[in-house]
Amino acid sequence: MERKGSVASPANKGYFERFASTVTQATGSSAAFIIAFFTVIIWAVTGPLFHYSENWQLVINTGTTIVTFLMVFLIQKAQNKDSMSVQLKLNELIAATKGASNRLVSVENLTEDELKVLQDHYKMMAELTRQASDLRQSHSVEEAIKDTAEKLEDEMGTGHTL
Structure with a gap:
């Protein structure tokens, strides 16, 4: 409207x-x-x-x-x-x-150090997603960590999480 x-x-x-x-x-x-x-x-x-x-x-x-x-x-x-x-x-x-991730709303107002932290965060997410080999699966670092932990649990059958 x-x-x-x-x-x-x-x-x-x-x-x-x-x-x-x-x-x-x-x-x-x-x-x-x-x-x-x-x-x-x-x-x-x-x-x-x-x-x-x-x-x-x-x-x-x-x-x-x-x-x-x-x-x-x-x-x-x-x-x-x-x-x-x-x-x-x-x-x-x-x-x-x-x-x-709503943490990116108004990201342009963050300091350079804060942007670096976010950049590192998304680099980690990209690496975890790359390792999972399905680029469409995760939307956040937390989801990527969870998905990777679940996959590792399934592969190792240990039940441990990251």
Whole structure:
């Protein structure tokens, strides 16, 4: 069921949000590339007219520096928004999937050390699953350990667990 107002309409976005989205889309287009390409061509062709002067070089250097400086911030804003959107979608999938480990919801907010612990956890799960040779069997480290212990019990007939 769609909640009223759950998707931001253009009217709900702030001025900078609308501006950044428009500029990001425009500068990522084929037309923008063609304009930039022909700007460089025109600049290069006019070199002999201006005797390849320092001012002639300064025009392209200043222009590209300004554009690059501003685009870094617009690109970062777009990447931040895209990253947040992807993280939210992944969180929804994890939360909605039975058997998925909820410890991964909002994993992007963990410290690097905490991420390393999780990475080691999943490496162990992958190794246990690989040893069991059926990649579709386990959903968590705990299940992988349990499945491996049960298989070892069956093979050895000892009844011991890991």
